Amino acid sequence: MLKTRVLTALVLLAILLPVLYSANFYAFTALALAFFAAAMWECQRLFKKPGTIVMTVLWTGLLAYCLFHLKDFSYLLLFALSTAFWALRLVPTLARGLPQAHNFSSGILSTLYGISIFACFVAIAVFFQQQSPMYLFSVMAIVWVADIAAYFSGKAFGKHKLAPSISPGKSWEGAIGGWIFVLILATATSFIPALQNTFTAQLLSRKGWLIFIAAMTLITAASVVGDLFESSLKRRVGMKDSSNLLPGHGGVLDRIDALIPVLPLAALVDLWR
Numbered sequence: 001m002l003k004t005r006v007l008t009a010l011v012l013l014a015i016l017l018p019v020l021y022s023a024n025f026y027a028f029t030a031l032a033l034a035f036f037a038a039a040m041w042e043c044q045r046l047f048k049k050p051g052t053i054v055m056t057v058l059w060t061g062l063l064a065y066c067l068f069h070l071k072d073f074s075y076l077l078l079f080a081l082s083t084a085f086w087a088l089r090l091v092p093t094l095a096r097g098l099p100q101a102h103n104f105s106s107g108i109l110s111t112l113y114g115i116s117i118f119a120c121f122v123a124i125a126v127f128f129q130q131q132s133p134m135y136l137f138s139v140m141a142i143v144w145v146a147d148i149a150a151y152f153s154g155k156a157f158g159k160h161k162l163a164p165s166i167s168p169g170k171s172w173e174g175a176i177g178g179w180i181f182v183l184i185l186a187t188a189t190s191f192i193p194a195l196q197n198t199f200t201a202q203l204l205s206r207k208g209w210l211i212f213i214a215a216m217t218l219i220t221a222a223s224v225v226g227d228l229f230e231s232s233l234k235r236r237v238g239m240k241d242s243s244n245l246l247p248g249h250g251g252v253l254d255r256i257d258a259l260i261p262v263l264p265l266a267a268l269v270d271l272w273r
Helices: 002-022 023-044 052-069 077-095 103-130 133-157 172-190 199-237 252-258 259-271
Strands: 161-163 167-171
Touching: 002 023, 002 133, 023 052, 023 199, 023 252, 052 103, 052 252, 077 103, 077 199, 077 259, 103 133, 103 199, 103 259, 133 167, 133 172, 133 199, 133 259, 161 172, 161 199, 167 172, 167 199, 172 199, 199 259
Parallel strands: none
Antiparallel strands: 161 167
16 A cells, blocks of 8 residues: 555656646646546535536636636735635535435535635645745645654644544644644745745745744635545445546545645635735
8 A cells, every 4th residue: 555655756756746847838738637536526426416527527627728828817806705714614515514415515516616626726726836845835835744743743642532523533633733833844945045935935935924824724614624525425325436537546626635725725815915
């Protein structure tokens, strides 16, 4: 299993790193569309939606159009809507529990989650095209640091379950540990001269400490919510992974679940100048 995970990770890095390093728009667009199509296909399966392939093609076609017309696209509104969807509908659903897979409420949720995935990939494009690959990476790194630190903090100190019915392994101590490590690392990197063109450094420079801490807190919390929401979807339909497209890692959604609410939120914060 470990060998498979490592091999898959190496293959992904061999594909991703040249694209990010070259900053080539067409290579980036092709890669983004491929991952997005996989994510939307998995999303349709998790909600047990009919016409999975047709819906995946339609969503992917819409994203392709937007990526090629990004300057004419009102992505600020999209990011605001996505963030509002999470705050007003998707997060409360975690507390109440998901509706049955085939009823009307589940259909509404599937649409909102689909829009959120769409907004996530548009945010990736905005960071990549209007900032830099490093800037995009610096936003994603917040989520990765929070996840890794939460895992080890939970292992060491975890006593109070965060969401036992959804993800028994997560604890409040782990989540708080992840948040603390994010604050420490984000602050430290903001003072490294070579990393001034990153999300955290620019945010601290432009907005000051209060907004910086508030943004890091919201982003860390959003990453946990994204992870829990996808876990609840899988649990509802009895799936361990969203798919087996990435051997040893599960599906694309399993890799990006925490990024789905985070990237539109981070883009919204970044565009607030």
